[in-house]
Amino acid sequence: MEKKNIDWANLGFGYIHTDYRFVSNFKDGAWDEGVLTEDANVVISECAGVLQYAQTIFEGMKAYTTADGRIVTFRPDLNGERMEQSARRLEMPVFPKDKFVEAVRKTIRANEAYVPPYGSGATLYVRPYMFGSSPVIGVKPADQYQFRVFTTPVGPYFKGGVKPLTIRVSDFDRAAPNGTGHIKAGLNYAMSLHAIVDAHNQGFDENMYLDAGTRTKVEETGGANFLFVTRDGKVVTPKSGSILPSITRRSLMQVAKEYLGLETEEREVYAEELPEFAECGLCGTAAVISPVGKVVDHGREICFASGMTEMGPVTKKLYETLTGIQMGTIKAPEGWVVEV
Numbered sequence: 001m002e003k004k005n006i007d008w009a010n011l012g013f014g015y016i017h018t019d020y021r022f023v024s025n026f027k028d029g030a031w032d033e034g035v036l037t038e039d040a041n042v043v044i045s046e047c048a049g050v051l052q053y054a055q056t057i058f059e060g061m062k063a064y065t066t067a068d069g070r071i072v073t074f075r076p077d078l079n080g081e082r083m084e085q086s087a088r089r090l091e092m093p094v095f096p097k098d099k100f101v102e103a104v105r106k107t108i109r110a111n112e113a114y115v116p117p118y119g120s121g122a123t124l125y126v127r128p129y130m131f132g133s134s135p136v137i138g139v140k141p142a143d144q145y146q147f148r149v150f151t152t153p154v155g156p157y158f159k160g161g162v163k164p165l166t167i168r169v170s171d172f173d174r175a176a177p178n179g180t181g182h183i184k185a186g187l188n189y190a191m192s193l194h195a196i197v198d199a200h201n202q203g204f205d206e207n208m209y210l211d212a213g214t215r216t217k218v219e220e221t222g223g224a225n226f227l228f229v230t231r232d233g234k235v236v237t238p239k240s241g242s243i244l245p246s247i248t249r250r251s252l253m254q255v256a257k258e259y260l261g262l263e264t265e266e267r268e269v270y271a272e273e274l275p276e277f278a279e280c281g282l283c284g285t286a287a288v289i290s291p292v293g294k295v296v297d298h299g300r301e302i303c304f305a306s307g308m309t310e311m312g313p314v315t316k317k318l319y320e321t322l323t324g325i326q327m328g329t330i331k332a333p334e335g336w337v338v339e340v
C-alpha cells in the first residue's frame with residue numbers, strides 16, 4: 001500500500017480529511033449493518049437530539065505501525081466496553097463492543113495509506129462516536145442514532161522533546177458526584193472549555209480538578225488521569241467514581257506492577273499530600289504520559305523533584321515500557337496489541 005505524501009514528523013493535532021469513514025444507523029430499535037463511505041458530511045434534522053440536548057458520546061484511540069511493520073491498535077476492546085457504558089448512562093442504544101472493534105479495524109484498513117510509518121512518532125488517531133440523530137424537542141432520548149468512526153493522522157506528541165507541564169488547581173469543577181464524569185461524553189468537554197481557556201490565559205497548561213463534593217481530593221484534568229510516584233517508588237493513582245477510567249492509566253498501573261515490579265495503589269489522593277510525591281504525570285491515549293513539573297494551588301507552588309526539564313525516572317521507565325509494548329519491541333500481555 002502506497003502511503004500518502006505527508007510530512008509525518010511535522011503533523012500537528014488537527015483534523016485532516018482521510019478517504020473513508022464507517023457509518024451505522026440505529027432505527028426502529030436496531031442497528032443496520034453499517035458501511036464505509038467517502039462522504040465526510042453528516043446531514044441531520046435541525047432538531048436532532050445531539051444538537052438540542054447534547055446526546056453524544058465518543059472514544060479516542062490510535063492506529064500505528066509496529067517495529068516489524070504490522071498496523072495495530074491498542075486494547076480496542078476496552079474502548080468498545082467503555083463506549084457501551086457511556087451509551088447506557090446517556091440512554092443511548094449500545095453499539096456492541098465486538099461490532100465496535102470490527103468497525104474500527106475496517107475503518108483503519110480502509111485508510112491504511114494514512115497510517116504513519118514506524119519511527120515517525122506520528123499515529124493515525126481514530127475517533128468512534130455516536131449521537132442522537134432524530135428530532136427531539138420535549139426532553140427525552142432520541143429514537144434514532146448514528147454511530148461513526150473517522151480517522152485523522154496526528155503528529156508526534158512530544159515534538160522538540162518532552163517539556164514538563166505547569167498546571168493549576170482549578171476553581172471550576174469538572175464532574176459532579178454521581179454525575180457523568182466517568183463516561184466519555186461531549187458534555188463533559190463543553191463545560192470544561194471555559195476552564196481550559198482561562199487556564200491558558202493565566203499561563204497554565206492544564207487544570208487539576210478536585211472532587212466537586214469536598215474540593216479536597218485530586219480527580220483528573222480535562223482529558224487525562226493522574227499518576228503519582230511516591231518518594232519510595234510506589235505508583236499511586238486517584239480513586240473516584242467521577243474520574244474517566246483511562247485505558248492508558250489502567251495499562252500503566254499493570255505495567256508498573258508486572259513489568260517493573262513496583263508497588264501500585266489506587267486510592268483517594270488529597271490535594272494536601274501533593275508535596276509528598278516525587279513525580280506526577282498525566283495519562284491518556286494522546287501522549288501516553290506527560291510529565292507534570294509543577295502544580296500551582298492558589299499561589300502556592302508545588303514543585304516535583306523531577307523538575308521542569310525532563311520526565312522523572314519512574315515516569316520515564318513507565319513511558320518507555322508501555323510505548324515499547326505498543327510498538328512491538330517489548331512483549332505485550334495477551335490481547336493488548338491488536339492487528340487490524
Ligand SMILES: *Cc1c(COP(=O)(O)O)cnc(C)c1O
Nearest residue numbers: 223224225244246247248284285
Ligand atoms: C479520554 C479521556 C482520558 C484518557 O483515557 P484513555 O483511554 O487513556 O485515552 C482521561 N480523562 C478524560 C476525561 C478523558 O475523556
